[in-house]
Amino acid sequence: MLDNNQLLRFTTAGSVDDGKSTLIGRLLYDSKSIFEDQLEAIENTSRKKGHEGVDLALFTDGLRDEREQGITIDVAYRYFTTPKRKFIIADTPGHIQYTRNMVTGASTANAAIILVDARHGVIEQTKRHAFIASLLQIPHVIVCVNKMDLVDYSEEAYNNVINQFEKFSSKFLVKDIRFIPISALDGDNVVNRSKNMDWYLGAPLLHTLETLHISSDINKIDARFPVQTVLRPQNDTHRDYRGYAGRVSSGVFRPGDEVTILPSGFTSKIKSIDTFEGEIEEAYAPMSVSITLTDDIDISRGDMIVRSNNKAQVTQDIEVMLCWLHNNPAKPRAKYTIKHTSNEQKAMIKEVVYKYDINTLERKLDDKDLGMNDISKVKIRTTKPLMTDSYRENRITGSLILVDDATNETVAAGMIV
Template sequence: MSTNETEANKYLDMDLLRFTTAGSVDDGKSTLIGRLLYDSKSIFDDRMEAIEESSKKKGDEYTNLALLTDGLSAEREQGITIDVAYRYFSTPERKFIIADTPGHVQYTRNMVTGASTANLAVILVDARNGVIEQTCRHAFIASLLQIKHIVLCVNKMDLVDYSEEQFHKIKDEFKTFSSKLDVPEIHYIPISALYGDNVVEESDNMPWYKGSTLLYTLENVQVSGDYDHVDSRFPVQWVTRPQSTEYPDYRGYAGQIAGGVFKPGDEVVALPSGFTSEIKEIHTFENEEEEAFSPMSVTMTLEDDIDISRGDMIAKPDNQPTVGQDIDMMVCWLNKEPLDPHGKYAIKHTTKDARCVIKEVKYKVNINTLHRVEGDKEIGLNDIGRIKIRTTKPLFYDSYKRNRKTGSIIIIDEYTHETVGAGMIL
């Protein structure tokens, strides 16, 4: 095997961390990501030269690293982030996918989109302002979406003379709020994204800080235990029938494993039929696998030719998901038109398409205080509330807290086909 092939295989086998950035307007999210990309040598020279030239023309004292992520013309003109910007980079330790989400309240729904697949959330706080409403809002959403790791970056420390006292004041404020949340691991790092303090390199300006830099934290946070490797769940996305002379009777079931571990020889049950069989083979694109687990995408074959279609689920007989049509869930509303309390909507759950009717709006959540608002049950854009729905077909689900894939539901307007809500099953 050549050196290039060895390096390529090493890269493909590297661990992947998905993380999202959040914070209020002008807290420096885009600048921080630009700094990460720049200092980790993940920028092409011609791209960097173009940004340096643009900064010179505007008379900026420093290179505007935010231009590395703010890709829309409206973002560059207004100096704000509007859409979710995804960026990719790697270090010798890990591969990363970053979702840079907007800070404006009216774009909170975009944070839900960016954070829905994240393992970790980097929440920025302006060292001058401390913990504000948007800080609490983003931390609550991260907790609701079962992100188990938060890094609170106190940015712009250069503007408060790298004050240790100010950093600890903000840290204590956030600790008080986060004690109400369901987040097992929180890191606190004082940084200056503009100058690079504690982003990739340790800061000489804050000798009192003895913790890790942001990049070191991202490289070493352990997320493998965040996946559900206990409850075996395989939503069938596609039934493969090649119809070739080489494999005349081949019938494979393709999809992404949502939980647990599957091995050839395992007894499995197909839902909703309830028929059982054993796994014959498990294939990925290149190999036959001895075992497969979340989030691998595979094709399975079974020993018996049973009726399985898209939207069905393969599980273990002694550990099956809940099967039901009455679903109790939290919902983040993403549409300008408020939720119709008795409306009908299309839904998507794992690989299954169905329809539902809203049976009840139980309450809305005050994101700033985390209190239930029982009196006001109108759920509008960016609101979060608890609802109950009834579906036209039985769903095979777990609670969102147990499994983010089998516990999530997308709500879709039947007429406009817009995604209007993101649901998390309780």
């Protein structure tokens, strides 16, 4: 039995005009997850645009500017519920210049739906999005071969796409890759099984999403507690209280645990774990709590409390898989602000080790320039130590962003190797 409160986050990706927004509209429309006033507004807009029926893409293209251009230019989030599960959808743009948005939408996803136009097969942007899904270690990838109605529901066309994708994705980290032939416009194999493709024996998309096994991406072994602030209440009742507040990134903390404060290396024991409702006996991710210690230690924002027998790596030199998000290229040896958990430091890109050729997944060792949407392995040097784990082991302590000091814009997102 599935927990009907279980939440599945999934992202949609693929090349422009592959039908992502239409697919989500079909999911919402056929699963009856649209409020009457929303449906009425979409019907009115569809009539103004001259459409005979409901323009399903408008369910996610919520901004007027986006509607006027006829494209999705940002990550559009939608929420819906079926009797079996709750869903959060991140609809990401297909244009190559918005690959960075796909990174944003996929960063917290349990599954990725990658659309492929049955007429065109696997193209560069399909490969780019599939590769990012693999880098972000999304556990489930569902390849929807869309617009099957435009190839006469041909099983051969469907198998051609499968062969192309499997050849490309053989090096991926993703273990669960599924294929579904659909027509988002007509609803074939989206919510209901298609009568036009009786050769397909698998489940439609919605049933697949409802029955996917969701494994937690939270590391339950390595106890990590980045300190956000120090609590010193100015009242007579709690005058001697000194609590270290933050959110547990991973693992479990209990009173009496021996802990080490990083980067200083001082050790102590947990005296109590407090919440707004009162003291608790254990704290685990992603709970927000205040931890008090038996010893008076100088701790500030950006420090990390870990178990003494299981420490994070403390380093100023880190290797990162970096996706460059900004229009302007990276400046050689320029300084950026690196944000990692609650820690902010100045940092410099010391070296671009290699860049990926998105079409072949080969490493380009001679190309050291970082431009928008480039995915590369880099070496970063920080002014003060960071407490890190690899992204593969811990999504929270293994991820970071770079911010341009001059503009305060996020220029890159990275996964620690």
